[in-house]
Amino acid sequence: MARITVTVNGKSHTSDVEDRTLLVHYLREQLNLTGTHIGCDTSQCGACVVVVDGNSVKSCTTLAARCDHASVTTIEGLAQDGNLHPLQEGFWECHGLQCGFCTPGMIMSAYDLLQQNPNPSDDEVRHGLEGNLCRCTGYHNIVRAVQYAAAKMRGEEVSAPNV
């Protein structure tokens, strides 16, 4: 057992976790933050991506014990004061999701991508999301959604592309 103190979405939690607990299990089972999903057992799908101390990580491949004193942001913590994050807005406006299972991880990866590269080309968006799998959308609209958010975060006027 390890005792950890973790700040999740701005709130501090002190918890006892079994040493083998993965961050994703901790978030989902102990904190009831079930927006972070599990889609595989080999670190391929990215459904579990969260941001730890500013960087996106696969929470299925991160030990909870390692996150002692870390600050974690999950999909539940992205909207501020009831306002959707531009990425959330982009996914909604551009139909960047269908079943929505991949979406939290996809958005958290895109969050990291845009902090590393605020003005990506479509190709850079596609490569930046290589660690996230979506079986529904074919990615076409996910690229649009991320570009929508990127433009909005750069302060530009944006609207969803026509279909």
Added chain:
Amino acid sequence: MTSETTTPMIGRAIKRREDPKLITGQGNFLDDVKLNGMTHAAVLRSPYAHARILSIDTQKAAALPGVVAVFVGKDLLDVNPLPCAWPAGGFKNNMNTPRAMAVDVVRFVGEAVAVVIAEDRFIARDALDLIDVDYEPLAVVVDPEKATQPGAPQLHENAPNNVVVEWSAGNREGTNRAVASAEVVVKERIINQRLMATPMETRGSIARYESSTNEFTLWTSSQAPHVMRLLLTAFVFGIPETKLRVIAPNVGGGFGQKIFVYPDMVFCMWISRKLGRPVKFVEDRSENFKSSTHGRDHVTDVELSGTRDGKITGLRVKTYAGLGAYLSTIAPGVATTLYGRIVTGVYKIPNVSIDVIATYTNTAMVDAYRGAGRPEASYLIERIVDRFAAELGMDPAEVRRRNFIPPTEFPYDNGLGLLPYDSGNYAPALDKALANVGYADLRKEQATLRAQGRYLGIGISSYVEICGVAPTAWANGQGWGAGLWESANVRIHLTGQVVVTTGSLPHGQGVETTFAQIVADELGVPYDSVLIEHSDTAGTPFGYGTYGSRSLAVGGTAMVKSARKIKEKAKRLAAHLLEANPEDMIFADGKISVKGSPDKSKTFGEIALYASVGASMPEGEEPFLDETTYYDPPNCTFPFGTHISVVEVFPDTGAVEVKRYVAVDDVGNIINPRIVHGQLHGGIAQGMAQALYENAVYDDNGQLLTGTLMDYAIPNASMLPDFEISHTVTPSPVNPLGVKGAGEAGTIGSAQCIMNAVIDALSPFGVRHMQMPATPEKIWHATRG
């Protein structure tokens, strides 16, 4: 309710009402559901593809602290094996379906052998390592054709040569004559490889049993909760249907895999009753790959005959369809009716004959996967037609045009025992696709590049498919064991809010949004005042669920019909209040008025209030506006289109680059273009993935070599192109919405589109066919002759 004119919602690309919860992490998927006192199940699965179980020792596992109980197959002999609801109609089917757990013999790697129930999932998993099973390995067969050959290992006593069913359709003599006497015959062995559906959410079940009432509740990631209830109660448990409530929470993608009954539903229910505690089971990805259903797995020999000037005269097909170790819920029907009856595609082919030999192999069960039979059919016909064009040295677009079913011949009977194609006009879709891609210029560019040693390929695919399944009587003739109508109830509450309940349910298709658009327009009420409820057998009318691109064409039509009944009643009530004749009432813009005197009117809201209070109803009328429809479609719908792709292959490595993907799809009328485009994108992506990346591989011992996402390549964003989507619109005459369905069209049109392009690119190397997936290695080999 407001009575101001509402802008029509049908045809508008509004954003989805499903999304706010999903983009904020508030979705409620199966693994998010937690119940008081819930226990956790872990499944011990067979490491052998075929073996006798000699003994199972569960003592050490049961003794592990935190383990509640361990069960094996023998414990569950008081419930029946899972049902198969769709044997191939009119033929003898040798039926074998799985039990919740294997009893004496395991027949594929991943088959459940024991279940551990523990206080948490960590302990349950640990206990699996403490179970000892003694197996006696048996001989294994994994190939659907080899399974039928003399000396092949036999899976089931009642299925000699591992044959499930030998099925045929068409005109054998005529076809034999046509092929024998033809000017040109092309033949090919065409394999439609085994695929894994890979919804990003895996499957699972949570069962709770209430001993005071003997009632079960089952939460399961399902595309068809009412059907699950029916099959589990009436067929597996032999209990009244009313003793089970099935709830599908948010479903994280299905693609067919979540239509079926699975062993975990059964053992979770059985164990929850046994222990008096809720039981939860959620698959790992590797379990999903090993033990949930796969798709396709066809080995086909096909011959197409024709004239030198490009007229097709005959088509002869023989297919071995692997269905896995047991029959999944609708497997035989998919491999026969949904495949064999549409192998002629968009072409008028005077003589056609098909044999399907469905077989058992030591592999995971095969059942519907996005498109279900139609992708296999359209891949087959579109490949062999391209092969025919190449043989003649004729442009593949021209060969297609010469053989299209003419628009004047609809409704069209293709001679294979299918319902008549409802409507179609194939040439305009082809022409539009050719124009959008710039076909003539591309062919010139291709010639120029070839001269420089670069290999561009252009692939065409003209497809038709079967949606909006299906008229029940016809389906019954095909062996389908129940109905295929769909239900919808529409109620107008006192406040004017509209509550719609339906047996359809979404798992990514956005039908909450689409349905609300339809009902809002039909009733002339604001879109936001329409609530769509679904996915729970409590509170929704019986329905057959969402698959076969049927939710809009069948479920949506049920909704329209219920709304129309509501309007009729509203007119009668308004006529009563306005002392007018019901026949003289007009329902428009949210108002019911008397023809010729528009000032004499009631708003729909006023009528709703009046009807729901019900204080002074006219003679013979009940209070409330509440109408239900069970809509059985008179025919299926037949969406069609042409897709064209442009690829470049690089002979030094065999790599392929998809440079363009142009799709012209005719899905009939479109309710929400944004959603339809999304469906097409995702569908095309899956077909393209079959063409280029995906292949579920078993070795000769029946071990699944592609058992994780490290080995099984579903594409990521960098592996797919942008899609250029447009439409022609040929409304379906089958339903009042004129819609056809769009959920599977992309997949059905795309695999051969890419393969035809790859093979076109490789034609200078003498390549005439290549099996999917067109991996760099295969292409590299092909370029060296």
Added chain:
Amino acid sequence: MIPAAFQYVKANSVAEALVLLQQHGEDAKLVAGGHSLIPAMKLRLSQPSVLIDIAGMADLKGIAVNGAELTIGAGETYHAIATSATVKNACGVVAACVGQIGDIQVRNCGTIGGALAHSDPAADLTAVFLALGGKVTAQSANGSRQIAADDLFVSMLTTALDSGEILAKVTVPVLQKGQGAAYAKLKHPASRYAIVGVAAMVTISNGVVTAARVAVTGAGPQAVRQASCEKTLVGSNGDAAAVKAAAAKAGDDMDYLGDIHASEEYRRAMVQVYAARALNEALAQARA
């Protein structure tokens, strides 16, 4: 999805980690980024009883140029290395190589030390490190020693590191005028690992190739140098014909793996194709 139980210990320094290693012996494993180890543990292919966490330790950090050498702390992440101006200027191939490993999340966690200490047959960095002729510094209770790249990779998943040693530092040469190095890779579509990866480093002087090191990963059980290829190139002028001749020798000096993803025959052929690509790019840099 659930690893077997183990004890987790966080080490705050190399010294502490060494004590822990001694204390727990063979059953302990070091974990840094964890992207090789943790998935293997989730599938229970690996079941260490103690996990010593060495991620984020200050004494495994640091990127610095000392004269002709670039030294990178074993605990530096791929992301930190890929975006480091120091690395890009001193030995760009290292930044370029780690910048295409896995995905963003792998790069945020994975470390250079972890990549080299694991000797995964399909890792990217192993080939680059071999081609550059780098060296690692291994620390143990008895002090530290250096292991040359040529001696590091013993066989599949096995290096010359002892079980009581920690890989602390990675040193590669600072590329000089007249030198160039490049890495070219054929990616597995699902795992993102190299089906074939070839790294090359060349030195040109007065229009003649005076030195060349070429290494292959992905195609065989571990990363290996390609002596015949190197020999063929050295002494040539590095023109198209010379590259062709050298690339044709690439892959001569190794064993191959074949599986459902790529046959031996295809891997062998691709070694030559990617060797040519890596050599061409390295030579172009050397001439620039």
